[in-house]
Amino acid sequence: MTDPTATSTATDEDAVLADITGMLERLLEDEYGLDDVEIGMTTTFNRDLELESIDLVTLAGLLEEKYGRRVNFAEFVAGMEFDEIIELTVGRLVEYVVQSLKSAEAG
Amino acid sequence: MAMVDTGQLRVHVQRMGPRDGSVPTATVVLVHGLLTDSLASYYFTFGPPFAAAGLDVIMFDLRGHGRSGRPASGYSLDDNIDDLEALLDTLAVTGPVHLVGNSYGGTIAFGYAARHPERAASVCLIESEPATASWSRNMDGVLQQVLHELAFNEDLALAWIADNRSHNTARLAKGAARLIRETTLAQDMRTSAVLTEDQIRAVHCPVLGVYGGDSELALLTPWLEKLLPDCRTVVLPGHEHSVLVEAAGVVGGHVLEQIQKTNAQIQAATAAAVR
Numbered sequence: 001m002t003d004p005t006a007t008s009t010a011t012d013e014d015a016v017l018a019d020i021t022g023m024l025e026r027l028l029e030d031e032y033g034l035d036d037v038e039i040g041m042t043t044t045f046n047r048d049l050e051l052e053s054i055d056l057v058t059l060a061g062l063l064e065e066k067y068g069r070r071v072n073f074a075e076f077v078a079g080m081e082f083d084e085i086i087e088l089t090v091g092r093l094v095e096y097v098v099q100s101l102k103s104a105e106a107g
Numbered sequence: 108m109a110m111v112d113t114g115q116l117r118v119h120v121q122r123m124g125p126r127d128g129s130v131p132t133a134t135v136v137l138v139h140g141l142l143t144d145s146l147a148s149y150y151f152t153f154g155p156p157f158a159a160a161g162l163d164v165i166m167f168d169l170r171g172h173g174r175s176g177r178p179a180s181g182y183s184l185d186d187n188i189d190d191l192e193a194l195l196d197t198l199a200v201t202g203p204v205h206l207v208g209n210s211y212g213g214t215i216a217f218g219y220a221a222r223h224p225e226r227a228a229s230v231c232l233i234e235s236e237p238a239t240a241s242w243s244r245n246m247d248g249v250l251q252q253v254l255h256e257l258a259f260n261e262d263l264a265l266a267w268i269a270d271n272r273s274h275n276t277a278r279l280a281k282g283a284a285r286l287i288r289e290t291t292l293a294q295d296m297r298t299s300a301v302l303t304e305d306q307i308r309a310v311h312c313p314v315l316g317v318y319g320g321d322s323e324l325a326l327l328t329p330w331l332e333k334l335l336p337d338c339r340t341v342v343l344p345g346h347e348h349s350v351l352v353e354a355a356g357v358v359g360g361h362v363l364e365q366i367q368k369t370n371a372q373i374q375a376a377t378a379a380a381v382r
């Protein structure tokens with residue numbers, strides 16, 4: 001038997017991953033002139049993409065532009081330890097965004 | 108991205124307020140540290156909880172740092188205070204504000220309060236001190252070391268940092284080296300004017316100092332408490348200079364408590380004056 005919610009979750013994740021990948025590509029191009037970076041769920045912001053914390057502030061702005069106030073990246077990160085922020089992956093952000101959009105719908 | 112043009116500089120500003128749309132109880136300005144720092148240190152730490160506590164939170168990147176403009180010159184302490192003043196004027200924030208500064212950011216915050224006592228409701232110094240002759244000597248020592256180790260033998264220095272500290276620290280150091288190479292920052296800091304003890308003593312608003320127990324700056328606490336008319340210090344054992352990022356929750360709690368206590372005092376004084 002298939003779980004109907006499983007398919008929709010996967011689709012949500014794919015769509016959000018595509019959105020976030022687009023944002024990161026734009027950021028890497030604008031700030032560092034890079035246009036050939038591979039981005040996936042396991043990509044880390046710090047080590048793989050070499051992003052600094054100020055780049056994450058820019059990303060927070062792009063997320064708000066796209067999803068409005070339903071997604072608050074600053075609050076998400078403010079609850080973390082410093083080392084956790086350094087090790088943050090694209091996948092964790094995708095999961096957080098999917099979760100935030102869901103709870104906004106439910107609320 | 109929120110860019111504010113003050114006429115002298117394009118400043119990257121991030122502002123957070125109460126999310127329920129209520130009127131903020133006061134404005135707090137958060138000033139970051141030198142070279143490897145940016146407003147991000149606050150954006151992901153104090154910003155959200157301070158806004159949730161009802162404050163209007165202003166965070167900005169110093170000249171040459173983060174996403175703000177990087178002119179070739181104008182990096183003395185007085186230039187940084189001028190930039191802060193111009194920013195608040197441009198934002199039409201003219202009433203008293205709570206000033207919070209980490210490391211060099213606290214020196215700027217204190218300098219602003221010394222220059223404009225009427226515009227400072229309180230000052231929080233995190234691992235920071237007012238600009239004195241000894242501050243100037245220490246700062247110059249640090250900058251000269253960076254100049255030698257990074258600007259003149261950068262690859263070797265960065266490899267050492269990556270091996271002995273972390274990849275992230277090496278990356279931040281690289282950005283710092285670029286800032287020093289591209290600007291007059293090191294020379295400007297060396298010639299920055301400092302405050303006299305009388306000028307420091309004239310800062311009457313409440314001052315909170317927060318220090319890491321393993322930091323040399325913690326030794327300043329008796330001097331600060333004695334010199335300033337209204338000063339309290341907190342020393343957090345087991346931490347060094349980077350106590351803000353290491354213990355953001357605890358440090359933020361102390362800072363917020365100080366701001367709220369000062370706000371209550373201001374409100375009581377205003378109410379008494381009205382009666």
